[in-house]
Amino acid sequence: MVSELDYLKESASQTAGPYVHIGLAPHAAGFDIFENNFSHVLATAETKGERITIEGRVIDGSGTPVRDVLVELWQANAAGKYNHPADRQRKPVDPTFRGWGRACSDFESGIFTFDTIKPGIVEGRGGRSMAPHVNLWIVARGINIGLNTRMYFSDETAANAADPVLNLIEWEVRRNTLIGQREERSGKRIYRFDIHLQGPQETVFFDV
Amino acid sequence: MAGAQMAKNEVEQSYGEFAQRDRTVHPPPFAPTYKTTVLRSPRNALISLQNSLSEITAPVFSRDELGPLDHDLILNYAKGGLPIGERIIVHGYVLDEFRRPVPNALVEVWQANAGGRYRHKKDTYIAPVDPNFGGCGRVLTDRDGHYVYRTIRPGPYPWRNSVNDWRPAHIHYSISGSGWVQRLITQMYFEGDPLIAHDPIVRTIPSESAIRQLIGVLDKNAAMPLDSLAYRFDIVVRGARATWFESHVQGQPAMQRE
16 A cells, blocks of 8 residues: 655746736736735834845846836844744844835836845854845746845845855855845935846846 | 634644745746746756745735725725626635645735726726726635635736737736745636637646646636626645754754754
């Protein structure tokens, strides 16, 4: 008698298509329907931590910005704690900070932005610290299955050098594709992060 | 009673690592018959990552964030009249690969109207916008992983790929589960639609069984007689493995293998 595994198969991914905004960001599609809308603003006035803006573009294989992309961001709070019951680190949850947002690229410039706070260090597998990072998920027309990547911070050189995930990437030159570059612009701290879908600067994407 | 109930909830809400993604059920990123994928598909191999806290956690949504009509696409954009088209109920379960229900999953849907036109400033198809139809909705699954919403059956429409390509009638789905790795966008098609066999986007899926899994089936038992037909569509997301593995994700594992 042989045991049969009756596991199910994950439903197949399909592209988000050109009109993803209707469902996930109706204001961007050009109409108002829900009372409560999800947005690219993660931090409120009460949220603890250093205010930052993450700004970037998704660039296709011809070098053209993708102007119909939707990006979601998931991150820990300033103490390095995810607002989720599976995070059992002994650190405080910030009740004003869910740590999640979604942004659409601008239909002209292709630029997306997130207004958030800089996350803290999160404990990684086996107790190894992960450098501050945000998790990104990218969908659009022509992307058959959502792309997972991370953005790390250019001013965390030492933590980045010890990060267990960055160190998994065999090609050191490719690790740089995951570093958001710090800029100061009109009093705001901005991390610039362009995501390249193809080409010599192709961003590292993860199979998570 | 309350204690037993709580214990059951704790079992259901246990968190662990997720099973590795089986990419053979998914369309490959580079699928040239769907032309837009050519310049938008990475060329390097993905870097495989074991789950950390960043992957097993995800945003938690609550019922009070959603409005009372968010799951009723027939009424949630009605401006003094009702939308044109076939009234349908769509329902089903969000399950994981181990057949466990996924409670509190955020299910977001969007679609064209009965004529195949989207309410989107970039859609220029000749079919008219329906003044009473927005075309989007959202619902959280209940503790059994069940969701339900009401809408108008969308129409097929042409799209620029080859000059005579048509999308079969479909409803877009976005699923946010309990872990970041469960995030999924897919589409539901309708049983019996002859366009499914001709659609370059459907055909990016490598197997017939995976395509069948994206087809909603007529469910007369869920219909409202004299009012609305119903379709059943279940969605499967990544499976959470038993909590025995969890000690690897945070804290020192019992056996260090890295």
